Amino acid sequence: MASPPDTSKASKLERYNSYLRRRVSSAKLIAASSYILFRATLLAALLLIFLFLLHSPPLLFSGSHYYSSPHSNHRSLLSSSSAAWEQDVRRSATPRRADGLSVLVTGAAGFVGTHCSLALKRRGDGVVGVDNFNAYYDPALKRSRQVLLARHGVLVLDADINNVALLAKLFDVVPFSHVLHLAAQAGVRYATRNPQSYVASNVAGLVSLFETAAKHADPQPSIVWASSSSVYGLNTEAPFSELHQTDRPASLYAATKKAGEAIAHTYNHIYGLSITGLRFFTVYGPWGRPDMAYFSFTKSILSGKPITLFRMPDGTAVQRDFTFIEDVVKGCLGALDTAKKSTGVAGGGKKRGPAQLRIYNLGNTSPVPVAKMVSILEDLLRKKAKKNVVTLPQNGDVPFTHANVSLAERDFGYRPTTDLATGLKKFVKWYVEYYGVETTKRINRKRKIAGEEEEEEGAAASA
Numbered sequence: 001m002a003s004p005p006d007t008s009k010a011s012k013l014e015r016y017n018s019y020l021r022r023r024v025s026s027a028k029l030i031a032a033s034s035y036i037l038f039r040a041t042l043l044a045a046l047l048l049i050f051l052f053l054l055h056s057p058p059l060l061f062s063g064s065h066y067y068s069s070p071h072s073n074h075r076s077l078l079s080s081s082s083a084a085w086e087q088d089v090r091r092s093a094t095p096r097r098a099d100g101l102s103v104l105v106t107g108a109a110g111f112v113g114t115h116c117s118l119a120l121k122r123r124g125d126g127v128v129g130v131d132n133f134n135a136y137y138d139p140a141l142k143r144s145r146q147v148l149l150a151r152h153g154v155l156v157l158d159a160d161i162n163n164v165a166l167l168a169k170l171f172d173v174v175p176f177s178h179v180l181h182l183a184a185q186a187g188v189r190y191a192t193r194n195p196q197s198y199v200a201s202n203v204a205g206l207v208s209l210f211e212t213a214a215k216h217a218d219p220q221p222s223i224v225w226a227s228s229s230s231v232y233g234l235n236t237e238a239p240f241s242e243l244h245q246t247d248r249p250a251s252l253y254a255a256t257k258k259a260g261e262a263i264a265h266t267y268n269h270i271y272g273l274s275i276t277g278l279r280f281f282t283v284y285g286p287w288g289r290p291d292m293a294y295f296s297f298t299k300s301i302l303s304g305k306p307i308t309l310f311r312m313p314d315g316t317a318v319q320r321d322f323t324f325i326e327d328v329v330k331g332c333l334g335a336l337d338t339a340k341k342s343t344g345v346a347g348g349g350k351k352r353g354p355a356q357l358r359i360y361n362l363g364n365t366s367p368v369p370v371a372k373m374v375s376i377l378e379d380l381l382r383k384k385a386k387k388n389v390v391t392l393p394q395n396g397d398v399p400f401t402h403a404n405v406s407l408a409e410r411d412f413g414y415r416p417t418t419d420l421a422t423g424l425k426k427f428v429k430w431y432v433e434y435y436g437v438e439t440t441k442r443i444n445r446k447r448k449i450a451g452e453e454e455e456e457e458g459a460a461a462s463a
């Protein structure tokens with residue numbers, strides 16, 4: 001007799017098979033879902049990369065300005081094919097008035113650059129700024145100026161003037177009518193400590209700009225740039241006239257500015273660039289440069305630190321033709337407005353005819369002893385300076401400066417109207433507000449307001 005089938009074995013086998021089937025199908029499910037997950041992650045990553053490339057400058061946008069690290073800036077701006085970036089540049093460069101200028105301002109986050117950019121924008125011109133935000137003085141101040149400019153619709157890009165590719169790209173995007181070239185290594189005495197920075201900015205940088213404007217820009221822009229009163233060097237004839245010799249520079253700074261004037265002549269001569277040089281005389285005012293004496297003296301007086309005052313070996317005073325920023329801005333705009341067109345053929349061809357080449361003093365016409373400047377600050381700050389008077393060291397300083405501005409007055413109506421006391425008052429007002437300084441005046445004003453409030457409360461309580 002055949003034995004009955006072993007049902008328990010068959011059902012065990014069946015259970016085992018179904019277990020195996022379940023394992024296989026769940027393994028398949030896991031494999032399929034991880035594959036889908038992998039594809040989705042890959043897709044998301046690609047999408048992110050694409051979005052980054054599309055918007056790379058805007059993604060570097062911090063607050064209200066383009067921001068990138070000093071080393072990545074040029075690459076990121078250049079590698080960008082961003083239509084959005086170009087649109088922002090064009091928007092900033094487009095004038096809002098008929099026949100308005102379209103100006104590329106170099107050193108736009110600098111002291112003079114900020115004021116000129118604002119003035120141009122206010123009257124309806126288009127402005128795009130570039131600045132390398134170097135650390136010669138507190139970059140935070142330059143960033144604050146950049147934010148101020150952004151609020152007024154002026155875009156300032158992180159860019160160095162030695163980056164010819166970037167300059168060329170800017171000229172491709174915008175047919176600038178003018179360049180206001182203010183980017184430079186400033187400061188007279190610092191040149192003994194860091195000579196190469198003067199050559200890099202004031203000579204190589206100037207050549208980069210002239211090269212691009214002459215050979216790449218179409219149309220060629222008219223250029224107005226910052227020279228310096230320091231080119232008069234050890235000149236003893238006063239007041240300084242543009243007709244005087246300028247071949248005795250006392251500092252490397254002065255020598256690089258003088259070299260700049262010679263280089264300007266060459267680019268004007270060969271390529272027909274219209275070039276105007278402006279010799280600034282110790283420009284001061286709100287949003288100024290912390291390395292300058294009036295600024296650093298203010299800081300020292302307020303914090304009770306001693307200041308060093310230079311005087312001549314024979315005991316006479318060192319004098320400067322201190323010039324207020326608002327007067328200088330008028331001079332810069334006047335020079336831009338009267339600049340004639342360049343005459344060169346874009347692409348570096350020879351000029352079609354002679355082009356304008358000008359040089360002007362922009363000073364105040366009334367030199368003031370540095371000690372007088374200090375006493376004005378003492379009055380405004382209501383605090384005495386601790387003075388350490390020493391003989392002028394041989395580190396590039398000149399005994400005095402004094403501008404004759406009749407050429408600038410004749411050609412574009414330049415007439416400085418601000419005396420040192422008035423200008424310093426405006427500077428001190430800005431300084432105490434910007435740095436939140438508690439001056440005696442501010443403390444008294446606060447006490448007065450608090451006292452009035454207490455009186456009002458007392459009167460209300462007794463009513």
Ligand SMILES: O=C(O)[C@H]1O[C@H](OP(=O)(O)OP(=O)(O)OC[C@H]2O[C@@H](n3ccc(=O)[nH]c3=O)[C@H](O)[C@@H]2O)[C@H](O)[C@@H](O)[C@@H]1O
Nearest residue numbers: 186187188228229230280281282292293308309310318397
């Ligand atoms: O007009 C110009 O061409 C130049 O003006 C200024 O150069 P400077 O006149 O030397 O301006 P400050 O550095 O502010 O010095 C002003 C005066 O204070 C004096 N000083 C400066 C520093 C100091 O510690 N003590 C002192 O007595 C200087 O000798 C000078 O007479 C700017 O710093 C330069 O960038 C500019 O190009």
